[in-house]
Amino acid sequence: MIISDRINEFTFSPIRKLTPFANDAKARGTKVYHLNIGQPDIKTPDEVYDYLRSIDPGIVAYGPSEGEPELIKAFAAYYHGIGLKDIQESDIMITTGGSEGLLFIFMVLCDPECEAVITEPFYTNVSSFAKMAQVTLRPVTSRIEDGFKLPPIKEFEKAITPKTRLIMLNSPNNPTGQIYTPHELKAILDLCVKHDLALVVDEVYREFCYDGKEFTSILAFDDYASRIICIDSISKRFSMCGARIGAIVSKNHEILSQCLKLGQARLCSPVLEQHAGIAAMRAPQSYIDDVKVQYEKRRDCLVSELQNIPGVRCCNPRGAFYLVADLPVDDAESFCIFMLRDFSYDGQTVMMAPASGFYINTELGKSQVRMAYVLNEKDICNAMNCLRKGLEAYPGTTR
Ligand SMILES: Cc1ncc(COP(=O)(O)O)c(C=O)c1O
Incomplete structure (x- = not known):
């Protein structure tokens, strides 16, 4: 064989x-x-187990490919709660973990042979998602001697070619622990405008921001909304890695609608876990x-x-x-x-x-x-x- x-x-x-x-x-x-x-x-929050003990679904049926409506509502309420008041339910698609969101975005934004610029070191599974979509990653290196801070914008500009479709950031970062500042995010967004690129920011660790610092989400940059895609997940936030529930969030509904083609092919994300996710979001602050x-x-x-x-x-x-x-x-x-x-x-x-x-x-x-x-x-x-x-x-x- x-x-x-x-x-x-x-x-x-x-x-x-x-x-x-x-x-x-x-x-x-x-x-x-x-x-x-x-x-x-x-x-994991007690609310999740209270929910699991209480259910008797009769049939564990397929759910909507874009996600359970109540989970989408719960995500929207969560964003409003962290100050992202403009996020609407229509800006959210539920995915099978942030992982699936990353794969869908490569598939939707890139043709085979296209390129994505990413800071390295980066979350290692991204290279497998890129390969699945036949996308070449162009790294911009952050270095231990510089505290892994965001490399200068000119390094990103050097990595951009006519084949580049997107820049991908992860903040707070796995594996470096770096968090990019609003000023740095804006500079990257301006670069995306200059080269007509999308900016994908993986924020699955959004809550884990230390030393009394406030986190600024990429979703707060309303002026650039149409080129921003945020990857989210409940895996780390609620210690629910095995539930496999995440989200793609974007004001660009054309991108979300194309993602839905892939979502429909996988039918739906795990339904019981989506409801467990709703329960998790009821956990107190x-x-x-x-x-x-x-x-x-x-x-x-x-x-x-x-x-x-x-x-x-x-x-x-x-x-x-x-x-x-x-x-x-x-x-x-x-x-x-x-x-x-x-x-x-x-x-x-x-x-x-x-x-x-x-x-x-x-x-x-x-x-x-x-x-x-x-x-x-x-x-x-x-x-x-x-x-x-x-x-x-x-x-x-x-x-
Ligand atoms: C930066 C980053 N993005 C995405 C993921 C995958 O998250 P999920 O469990 O939601 O698929 C991880 C998992 O460790 C991660 O570190």
Whole structure:
């Protein structure tokens, strides 16, 4: 049987590809601290389980391809609640996670061979969505030595070619934790106007913005509304990653209407989970506020632990729940495998995601790892102790 050449262009996710090594370590009785994946350990709102216990749908029927009307209404009310008063229900299409939204947008805005400009490092699955749509990603590199801040606009301009259809940003950013300022967003929007491009901003971590800073959504830029597409999700906001519910939000109804063709092909997003999403949105604001406080504490804990490990470099993430750390190793992927396959300290080890998979230019992330601070502070401290001991034991340490 023949396997397609196309699929050989895809790679396994750097977030998950070391899982067999982690499973082997667990089978040997080693406790593995998972810093590799953005799977929060924070409890989903009680409202979700109250809803699930209360239902008896009789038939779990197909729902509308654009999403359950009450969920769309709940999303609109949520946007109004965060100050985005102009967002209407007609500006929202429900998707099967933010992931599907990203794929739909590539499919709708780009023909095969078209290009999208994106900051790297970026959320690694975007490269698979781009490949599915046969879109080439043109990276603009943000660097650890600059705190991963948005590269200068002229770097974006250099990456634009006649084939470019869109610029894609993610703020708060996975994996860097950067948040782009209103001034930076406006500069990118002006560039989009100049080159007649769409701006896609993935804001699935919108709530996770630290140090008392307010987050400015791209949806607040009314003057540019027709070229703005926002990707949203309840996965992280309500610790509901497995529910697979997200949204595409745009004032450009032509784009939404074209997305609906793809939505109709997949019939509908999971219906029970959409209703569970409505229930989640009834959770009190204190749920989000408490979660945010917890992540901020975890960030502080992780950063201070990393700063005490010789040879390790990282910057202070401003949002989301990830950071990229540069390690004193020859090759971060080999080191991550070593930590799972060959090393344990006190019966424990740590799993991290090698960062090269978050770059187009894989050399750039060769000594970097991405860590998700989704564990409690005690576990983070234990994990960092393992990291410290692992670096001492690893034969390829460079310091
Ligand atoms: C930046 C970013 N966008 C999108 C997603 C996917 O979100 P969803 O679970 O809604 O598909 C993730 C998941 O980690 C992410 O980090």
